[in-house]
Amino acid sequence: MRTPPPWTFDAMADQSGRVAVVTGANSGIGYVTARELARRGAHVVLACRDPGRGRAALDRMRGEAPDARLELRRVDLSSLASIRAFAAAWDHDRLDLLVNNAGIAMVPFARTEDGFESQFGVNHLGTFALTGLLLPHLIAAPDPRVVTVSSEGQRFARFDLGNLNAERRYRAAFAYVQAKRANLYFAMELQRRADAAGLALRSLAVAPGLTRTNVLTGGANGARGRLYASLTGLLVRAAFRPTPEGAKTSLYAATAPGLPGGRYIVPDGFLQLRGEPTHRTRERAVRDVVTAGRLWRLSERLTGVTYRLPAPG
Numbered sequence: 001m002r003t004p005p006p007w008t009f010d011a012m013a014d015q016s017g018r019v020a021v022v023t024g025a026n027s028g029i030g031y032v033t034a035r036e037l038a039r040r041g042a043h044v045v046l047a048c049r050d051p052g053r054g055r056a057a058l059d060r061m062r063g064e065a066p067d068a069r070l071e072l073r074r075v076d077l078s079s080l081a082s083i084r085a086f087a088a089a090w091d092h093d094r095l096d097l098l099v100n101n102a103g104i105a106m107v108p109f110a111r112t113e114d115g116f117e118s119q120f121g122v123n124h125l126g127t128f129a130l131t132g133l134l135l136p137h138l139i140a141a142p143d144p145r146v147v148t149v150s151s152e153g154q155r156f157a158r159f160d161l162g163n164l165n166a167e168r169r170y171r172a173a174f175a176y177v178q179a180k181r182a183n184l185y186f187a188m189e190l191q192r193r194a195d196a197a198g199l200a201l202r203s204l205a206v207a208p209g210l211t212r213t214n215v216l217t218g219g220a221n222g223a224r225g226r227l228y229a230s231l232t233g234l235l236v237r238a239a240f241r242p243t244p245e246g247a248k249t250s251l252y253a254a255t256a257p258g259l260p261g262g263r264y265i266v267p268d269g270f271l272q273l274r275g276e277p278t279h280r281t282r283e284r285a286v287r288d289v290v291t292a293g294r295l296w297r298l299s300e301r302l303t304g305v306t307y308r309l310p311a312p313g
Contacts (some may be wrong), residue, residue, distance in 0.1 A: 005274050007248060009036050012255045016041030019092050019141075020254075023047045023075065023130070024102025026057035029208055032247035033099055037067035037254065042097070044147070047086065049076045049102070054203075076111040077102055079124025080303060083253035087133035095137040097254055100127040100183070106172040116302070117166040119175045123180040124182035125303055132305040138201060145202045145261075147253045148187040150159055151180035152207040152266065154285065165302075169218050182295060184264065184285045189292040191262035196254070197309040202261030206254040209267040209275065252277035262286075 020037050024030035038040040038044040038061065041191030046061075051074055058072045073089070076082040103123040112121040118250035131138075131146055138144040163169070164178065187205035227257040264286055265274035275290045280286075300306050 006257075007252060009055070009244075009248075009251065012036065012040050012251060013257055014041055015255065018042040018096040019045070019094060021045045021095060021096035021134070022098065022099040022101055023049050023077065023127075024049075026050065026053045028243055029247045029250060030099070030101040031057055031061070032102060032244050033196075033254070034261075035065055035068070036247070036251055037097070039065045040068055042067075043069040044071075046070065046072045047075045048072065048082055048101070049074070049078075060146070061092065072162075075130065077122045077130065078114075078118065080114050080126075083126060083129045084133060087130065088138055090108040090134065092137070094133055094140040095139040095146075096144055098131060098134060098138060098144075098146045099250060100146065101250065102126075103179075106176045108172065109166065109170045117164075117170065117175060119172075119179045120164050120166075123176075123179035124186065125299060127183065128186055129303040129305045130297045130308045131186075132303075135307055135309075139199060141219045143200055143202075145204065145254060146187070146190060146205070147250055148183050148205050149250060150183040150205045150207050150264075151177065152209060154180040154184055154207070155283075156179035159291065161259075161286075161291070161298065164295075164298070165274075173248060181285055184283070185292040185295050186287070186299070187264075188262060188286055189289075189296050192289065193296075193307065193309055194261070196312060198312040199309065202259070204259070204261060205264045206237065206249040206253050206277075207264070207266040208249055212243060249277045 008270045015037055022030050022044060023035040026048040028195040034044045034046055046054055046058055054072045058070055061070060073086060075086040106120055107118060110118040112118055116125055127148060154177055159178055165174065184205045187203050190203040194203060222292065249265045249267065262284055264280045265277050266280045268278035311313050
């Protein structure tokens with residue numbers, strides 16, 4: 001049996017006519033995801049926290065893709081007020097694709113302006129709130145997709161619903177993988193609820209594999225000092241693959257024709273660390289409807305965002 005050729009960006013279908021939002025599009029996987037969608041005709045909104053970095057990314061992207069249809073809008077996933085403002089200002093007639101890419105990783109303990117542990121607050125609650133508030137615009141699209149970036153590290157999470165918000169103790173690595181497991185629960189539960197409502201929406205989760213981005217060195221991690229930055233930078237360059245390789249799963253999930261919702265797309269190599277996009281089916285979190293439902297209800301209570309799905313039929 002012949003091994004299929006590696007999936008490349010050239011395999012992506014024409015994206016003309018689609019309106020897309022990519023969070024965290026100013027760098028790393030988000031930047032590559034936004035650029036490649038725009039290169040293939042999508043109108044892409046770069047949803048970024050820092051206006052200066054967002055403007056620099058927009059200018060760079062326009063240089064790399066001169067014909068791209070791009071715009072920059074600010075959203076800070078650590079702030080429910082910022083998320084609500086972003087959603088309230090949406091002025092396109094629909095939203096075809098939302099890529100929930102933005103996140104932080106293994107940062108020192110901090111709380112968001114709304115009082116949430118920062119990794120749980122940004123990576124999960126911010127994503128949950130943004131998607132829910134944009135849901136009416138997604139439903140207005142003929143074939144909407146939501147792609148949520150989880151992590152291969154979520155497999156190692158000890159998911160504790162009683163300590164999601166650092167109620168008892170905080171360990172950066174454990175908080176990170178727990179938040180990434182929450183991303184996976186969210187994506188699968190969104191698909192179940194969309195199916196129950198009879199919606200065409202497709203929700204998918206992805207893991208990028210080991211990828212060279214600034215998630216371990218930028219943002220809050222910048223306060224860890226030069227030694228941390230130097231050692232982490234060396235590790236990333238030596239062991240992690242180039243950023244475009246890490247964007248493959250996001251772009252595959254966002255564009256592959258006929259791809260059903262409720263899928264978890266990961267690299268097909270050892271421990272999901274590298275390789276070509278494939279569907280991961282033997283994942284307990286994909287099938288754990290009880291925990292996903294409890295997390296959903298908790299997320300609605302904490303954020304104040306209730307998903308208003310139409311009744312089936």
